Amino acid sequence: MFKAKKRFIAGAVCPRCSEMDKLTIFSEAEKEYRECVSCGFKEQMFLQSEPKEIDTRVNKTKEEKESEVQAVRLIDPGKLH
16 A cells, blocks of 8 residues: 655644644645644645746746836936926
């Protein structure tokens, strides 16, 4: 029988026994679970879709960069004083 590879979650606190660094995460039958190695707590995790990456000038395509319009205001240096 295949045994799922369990990974510890650094800094995570068990919701049942409140022990820190005792939770593991693993996949079983296409589902994600978390389990406490201290008290035996086990729960299926329902993960949301991956968060969308924040748009920056680095990850935009050339077309997206070119389509942006920025207003420019010209100031007459003679009218500053």
